[in-house]
Amino acid sequence: MSSDRETGREQRIVIVGGGTGGTVVANKLATELREELDAGDVDLTLVTDSPDHVYKPIFLYVAFNRKDVADSRRPNRELLDQRVDLRIDRVVDVDTDARRLAFEGENEALSYDHLVVATGTTLVPETIDGLTDGGHHFYSAAGAERLRDELAEFTSGHLVVSTIGMPHMCPAAPIEFPLIADEWLQKRGCRDDIDITYTYPLERAHGLESVADWVTPLFEERGIGLETSFEVEAVDPDRQTVATTDGRTLEYDLLVTIPPHAGSDLASRADLGDEWIEVDRHTLEATRADDVYAIGDITDVPTSKAGSAAHYQAGVVADRIASEVRGHPPTARYDGKTLCFVETGLEKATFVSFGYDEQPVVRPPSRFVHWAKLAYNESYWLTARGLL
Structure with missing residues (x-):
């Protein structure tokens, strides 16, 4: 079969989603296919429903009044290579047979030859009875600001940090919050008047066994209570209690949660998966459609929903699509590589790296x-541009 390159037909690459994965893959493709783009042989478009790119890990620091929401945003156009067309619109369906995207309202459809879906995940606290009114979180700009204001007034009582949603974005964040809160409250002089309890729905403190083995004694050392196998069923905002599926009840004065997350209904409408897009875990090709890739949080790959995973996946997909555009067999593969920094307080952190067949090793926390x-948070915008 002759390739589009051989027949002289322009190939259209469309990326849906303007987060880490979508932005990085767009910029990497713009670099790898520079000659084809300049010659008019390839058209490269990124579609996103917001003019701004948001770096969500900043929200953790917003909650403790150490960053502002404005620090998490940059205009998408500033981050994208000029060879990438930017379309601000909302995709409502994908016809993978006709290779066409449908948009809200009467907006013109967009065809594609190669499609990358990187739409991320959404928060659905409303799926837990009482959670919207009874709990706080730092997984959105508005949520982080509300939590910041609550923490500023919180000087005594029971702080409960509860991981309710699994899977969820940023796998380190649930354990980072109580560890930072411990030292932050000490500096404010009210830690002795505040009990901290951390809950997790599995039988250990974290999904990764080595991380759980490391953090459990650290929680004990820092006076942070731990409740495992704690599957939240409902929250009662009036009584300020959290109830589990096995009948346990925990009282709180301030409840901070990692709320439930959901994939995109676009996945089911396009028959790419029931909620998460089903992909080959090494090639990231959709298993239900041809010439469709998915990266980042929207996929069903068996690794953490972390920005670093989306970054590494973006490099693999960019390499594979560039090969396909040129009529070469794609060979790049993703091995599950993920890297996460873990704050252990206000002045020390560690990091873990792992893959599909590799458990992370937790290194001793350090100021370095x-x-x-913190330096990576500042330089993230270079990463989004594909420069790191």
Whole structure:
């Protein structure tokens, strides 16, 4: 079969989603296919429903009044290579047979030859009875700001940090929050008047066994209570209690949660998966459609929903699509590589890296790694541009 390159027909690459994965893959493709784009042989478009790119890990620091929401945003156009067309619109369906995207309202459809879906995940706290009114979180800009205001007034009582949603974005964040809160409250002089309890729905403190083995004694050392196998069924905002599926009840004065997450209904409408897009875990090709890739949080790959995973996946997909555009067999593969920084307080951090067949090794926390994480937060915008 002759390729589009051989027949002289322009190939259209469309990326849906303007987060880490979508932005990085767009910029990497713009670099790898520079000659084809300049010659008019390839058209490269990124579609996103917001003019701004949001770096969500900043929200953790917003909650403790150490960053502002404005620090998490940059205009998408500033981050994208000029060869990438930017379309601000909302995709409502994908016809994978006709290779066409449908948009809200009467907006013109868009065809594609190669499609990358990187729409991320959404928060659905409303799926837990009482959670919307009874709990706080730092997984959105508005949520982080509300939590910041609550923490500023919180000087005594029971702080419960509960992981309710699994899977969820940023696998380190649930354990980072109580560890940072411990030191932050000490500096404010009210830690002795505040009990902290951390809950997790599995039989250990974290989904990764080595991380759980490391953090459990650290929680004990820091006076942070731990409740495992804690599957939240409902929250009672009036009584300020959290109830589990096995009948346990925990009282709180301030409830901070990792709320339930959901994939995109676009996945089911396009028959790419029931909720998460089903992909080959190494090639990231959709298993239900041809010439469709998915990366980042929207996929069903068996690794963490972390920005670093989306970054590494973006490199693999960019390489594979560039090969396909040129009529070459794609060979790049994703091995599950993920890297996460973990704050252990206000001035120290560690990091873990792992893959599909590799458990993370937790290194001793240090000031150096803490400052490295802060430096990465500042340099993230270079990463989004595909420069790191």
